[in-house]
Amino acid sequence: MIFITSLKSIFGIIFIILLGYILREKRWFHDSFSENISKLITNVALPSSIFISVLKYLTPEILVSLSNRLIYTFLSFIIGYVVSVIMVKLFKIRQGRRGIFINGIVNANTIFIGLPLNISLFGEESLPYYLMYYITNTVSIWTLGAFLVALIFLSFEISVPDFIESTFSYIGNIVTPLSLMYIGIVLADAGLSSIRFDRDTVLVLVGRFIFSPIIMVLMIWMSGFISGNFTDMDKKTFMVQSAVPIFAVLPILVNEAGGDVKYATNIVATSTMFFVIVIPIIMTCLKWI
DSSP: OHHHHHHHHHHHHHHHHHHHHHHHHTTOSOTTHHHHHHHHIIIIIHHHHHHHHHHHHOOHHHHHHTTTHHHHHHHHHHHHHHHHHHHHHHTTOOTTTHHHHHHHHHOBOIIIIIHHHHHHHHOGGGHHHHHHHHHHHHHHHHOSTHHHHHHHHHHTTOOOOHHHHHHHHHHHTTHHHHHHHHHHHHHHHHOGGGOOOOHHHHHHHHIIIIIHHHHHHHHHHHHHHHTOOOOHHHHHHHHHHTTSOBOTTHHHHHHHHTOOHHHHHHHHHHHHHHHHHHHHHHHHHGGGO
16 A cells, blocks of 8 residues: 555656656757756746745744754754765765765655655645655755745735735746656656666665665654654654655756756656655554654
């Protein structure tokens, strides 16, 4: 059952990546199309998506009631950054891949995979707990900008006119499909043979699917010693979110920064494939946590 749920959660993702690949192979997309997508998502669609997501999924009451969880989620991310930086130094990750490597280990695809998976596994009642991880992950990726602007609107209960909210929602909704199609386009340009499990890719997968969940286990145990207020839903949600794949927008951001786009695409694609195997393992291990 868990395996089927995991498979369902990524079927649409794989399909859209495949669609981008096929359409690029058929030359429906011009050579400059991927660059245009990159700028559109980074400068327009993503800020809109983040702004609306915060206003949609958070309330001041939720932030106050569950804010103590943020201590442990933020601490887990800080430890994750430390571990990933040590790995960069230890394994001498080459320049152009270092930022990708660190982001691949620490930051997860919480909104496009993590959210539907959490609801499928644990129901709507898990949403407030999921949001605590979502806040941390979003701050970790974006730090400032649209996220903090949205928090200001949320904290001061500033109402957003319906027509502005719906417009931003329409624009933000294109982030996921275009980001996934971009991955397919990059794979088509590079060839499927570009999907490989070289040393740097394997290390990122180990960090994302082994080190990240282990760090979260430590945070859960720490909370038990300090406050003991983590519920079973907290534990389940945080463990699952700590093991979801690398966020799909990473290749877009890497392209804008002039980094190794092929490597970024490779780790997003491979982490998404391995996700089907990892989640059932995580769910099985939950009974010992």
